[in-house]
Structures are given as structure tokens and as C-alpha cells.
Amino acid sequence: MWAYLKRVYEAWIDYPLCLDKVIRDQYQIERFLGMGSYGLTYLCQDRKSNQEVVAKQAKPSKGRLGQNLLRREIEILSLLDHPSIPRCYTSFEESNRLYMITEYIKGRTVEDLIFERGARFGERDALCLIRSLLDIVRFIHEKGIVHLDIRIPNVLLYGERMTLIDFGLAARLGEPSLLEIGPGEELIRRRTVAVSSDLYAIGHFLLFMLYSTFESIDDQEDSTIGWEEELSVTRQTKQVIRKLLQIDPPYVNAQSCIEDLDAILKD
Numbered sequence: 001m002w003a004y005l006k007r008v009y010e011a012w013i014d015y016p017l018c019l020d021k022v023i024r025d026q027y028q029i030e031r032f033l034g035m036g037s038y039g040l041t042y043l044c045q046d047r048k049s050n051q052e053v054v055a056k057q058a059k060p061s062k063g064r065l066g067q068n069l070l071r072r073e074i075e076i077l078s079l080l081d082h083p084s085i086p087r088c089y090t091s092f093e094e095s096n097r098l099y100m101i102t103e104y105i106k107g108r109t110v111e112d113l114i115f116e117r118g119a120r121f122g123e124r125d126a127l128c129l130i131r132s133l134l135d136i137v138r139f140i141h142e143k144g145i146v147h148l149d150i151r152i153p154n155v156l157l158y159g160e161r162m163t164l165i166d167f168g169l170a171a172r173l174g175e176p177s178l179l180e181i182g183p184g185e186e187l188i189r190r191r192t193v194a195v196s197s198d199l200y201a202i203g204h205f206l207l208f209m210l211y212s213t214f215e216s217i218d219d220q221e222d223s224t225i226g227w228e229e230e231l232s233v234t235r236q237t238k239q240v241i242r243k244l245l246q247i248d249p250p251y252v253n254a255q256s257c258i259e260d261l262d263a264i265l266k267d
């Protein structure tokens with residue numbers, strides 16, 4: 001009963017703000033983009049610049065934990081000035097709620113392209129996209145930050161432009177995995193705070209794209225067959241994936257993987 005009441009209460013306090021509401025007399029909500037684990041995200045019209053921007057609000061049910069995580073995201077995004085990372089314009093509190101205003105990134109995910117547009121990523125296309133992603137990730141790592149949430153929904157493609165979004169779980173290299181957010185509040189990260197965690201995630205990203213061209217011969221999935229047998233890609237690409245997935249001794253940084261990819265792509 002208690003758990004049920006708690007759920008109802010949380011759903012009530014986390015209910016998204018109304019469309020057309022204007023935050024801080026400037027950001028008019030146009031669309032609710034979604035609710036993550038710790039935040040609610042809106043597409044807004046900035047009445048001053050007339051630009052579309054994104055407003056992220058800490059999830060009320062997460063209390064101080066949500067606010068502190070959003071505060072960390074603001075700090076980290078503010079360190080990262082890169083054309084493939086959303087710019088953090090400002091942050092403020094209104095009615096006891098913390099907001100972060102960032103650049104709105106147009107684009108589709110690889111998943112949208114595959115399942116809605118029928119896109120197929122052959123080996124070369126997939127490697128080129130991973131090469132672009134690694135450029136962004138190398139920049140982040142060089143700033144002493146790891147993203148820790150590199151997943152299909154967090155990479156947006158728009159024409160030639162790729163953007164990595166959602167730095168909500170990002171961390172500074174050297175931080176412990178158990179994150180103390182405030183007195184008595186902690187978050188146990190699912191991933192180790194290390195460069196290798198982002199590279200591992202990129203390995204899965206690459207596999208996802210390569211599987212877009214895979215067709216099972218008899219429509220029967222054989223769980224004993226792994227990606228190395230199923231995917232018809234070159235030995236060099238398999239070696240890259242094995243290192244990214246830490247099956248073979250892993251890459252020490254993004255640059256070493258970029259060098260391997262460049263060697264494959266130059267042929």
C-alpha cells in the first residue's frame with residue numbers, strides 16, 4: 001500500500017509542466033521531450049533570441065539527488081565547448097526548481113534511421129560514424145571527463161553533423177564509482193569511471209550498426225553463434241571490436257582506436 005501511494009505521489013509531482021508555460025519569463029514550453037531517470041526535458045522557444053532551446057528540470061521526486069545531479073551536469077557541460085556537444089546557455093532556479101538551458105539538437109538516432117527510414121550501415125559507413133563519435137569522445141576524455149552513457153539514443157545525426165547528448169551521468173576521471181552527492185545521498189554508478197567504459201559502449205554502438213545489414217538465413221536465431229561468426233566484416237574491423245569490447249587487450253585511449261580506424265578507412 002505504501003509503495004503504491006509513493007508511486008502515485010511521485011507520478012503527481014513529476015507530472016510535466018504545461019505546454020505554453022513560460023519559465024523565468026523567457027522560455028516558453030513548446031513540447032515535452034521526455035522524462036529520464038533524474039530529469040524532465042522540454043523543447044522551448046527562447047523569447048529573447050527566438051531560438052529553440054532545451055530546458056532540463058531536475059525530477060521533483062528525486063529531491064536533492066536530482067538537483068545535485070543536474071548541477072553536476074551543468075558544471076560538466078560548461079567545461080565542454082565543442083560543436084558536437086550541446087552548449088549550456090544558462091542555469092537558474094525558479095520556484096525551488098533547478099533548470100538547465102541548452103542548445104536544441106535536431107537529429108535522428110541511428111535506431112530511428114534503421115527502423116523508421118530503413119537505413120543500413122555497411123562496414124565502411126559504420127566505421128566512419130564511429131570515427132566521428134571517437135573524435136567527440138577523445139575531446140571529452142582530454143578534458144578529463146567520461147560520458148558513461150554512450151548509447152544509441154544519446155547520439156543524434158543531422159546531415160553530416162553528429163552530436164553527443166545527455167551528460168547526466170558523466171564524471172570526472174579519477175572520481176570513485178560510488179558518487180556521494182550530498183549528506184546521506186549516493187549514486188552507485190553502473191559503469192566504472194574510466195575511459196575504457198566509454199570505449200566499451202562504442203564497441204556495442206558499432207555492433208548495433210553492423211547488425212543493420214545482418215539477415216538471418218533461416219529466421220532461426222542460434223544463440224550459440226556470436227557476432228564474429230554472424231557478421232561479415234573484415235578481420236581488421238573484428239580486431240577493433242574485440243579491443244573495444246575488451247575481449248582482447250583494450251585500447252588505452254580513443255586516439256589508439258582512431259589510428260586503427262584510419263588505417264582501415266584509408267584502403
Ligand SMILES: Nc1ncnc2c1ncn2[C@@H]1O[C@H](COP(=O)(O)OP(=O)(O)OP(=O)(O)O)[C@@H](O)[C@H]1O
Binds near residue numbers: 036149166
Ligand atoms: N539537447 C537536446 N536536444 C535535443 N533533444 C534532446 C536534448 N537533450 C535531450 N533531448 C531529448 O529529450 C529526451 C529526454 O532526454 P533525457 O536526457 O531527459 O532523458 P533520457 O535520455 O530519455 O533518459 P536518461 O537521462 O535517464 O538516460 C530524449 O528523447 C532526448 O533525445
